[in-house]
Amino acid sequence: MKDFSTALREVGLKATKSRLSVLEALAEMGGHCSADEVHQYLTGRGQAVPRGTVFKVVGDLSEQGVLMVTDAGPGRTLYEYAEEWHHHFVCRICKTIFDVPCVEGRKPCLLPDVEVPAVIEEAQIIFRGVCNECHEEQGS
Amino acid sequence: MKDFSTALREVGLKATKSRLSVLEALAEMGGHCSADEVHQYLTGRGQAVPRGTVFKVVGDLSEQGVLMVTDAGPGRTLYEYAEEWHHHFVCRICKTIFDVPCVEGRKPCLLPDVEVPAVIEEAQIIFRGVCNECHEEQGS
DNA sequence: GTGAGTGCAAACGATTTGCACGGTG
């Protein structure tokens, strides 16, 4: 288990109970989780952090680059405490998501071919298409 | 101007007025647009398509792969009629988005390093980081 | 003609906001 308190202070955020709980939850859930799932997880564990606060916390944490964010569609903002850098596949029909490992393992694993007016920290790839299940069903 | 009617029929969708209007709007706006912007654009042009319908239409069109979707954050689902395949950069602080050209130009321009149980049609890269403006402001 | 698609309004659910209180540094 990593020292979250230090990690937080490093980016200039106070190590508060809510933040630590959220980070712990994400680390333990170990996948892509919506803010809501984090909230439920913590609630069911008797360590409830109010919904609104969870949203605030994940927002702040991802803004500071502590968490990885993946937008998998409307109302599907997923967060993760990523140990291993990886990418995602999203089915355009059923919206299923699965992880796609990243060979590089480093962050950013890719850089654009041209110069951009920004400091790039991550390159997240979203593969889109149709999962096998949906493909069989409609032969589209 | 491409023949949208044919394009629609090709994927098994009827060429209705709403759909054609939305496609036209996206082609003319030529960037990443939210469903809402499309709606406003069409309204301001006296060719109003009801909000709800715009959402439905862009949903259907992207589900059939006619439109390109980019999720740039909560409540920031962007659509485009992409002539040229390209990627995006999103600033983690101010959420600014800009295009990043794709050298390959083909779709998908990348394939995962492992086998996945799906048919991959696109690989969309989201570069995340801090834009120069935000970077100067907080030196984070 | 007939089913797919629209138009509208109302429901929904995720996310944000404002303000008084509490805990961290």
Add this chain to the structure above:
DNA sequence: CACCGTGCAAATCGTTTGCACTCAC
């Protein structure tokens, strides 16, 4: 002990849904 961050509830905003009507095929 000063602020930053929380907690809570209400507001907001994007998006979805249900149903009667219409139009493309």
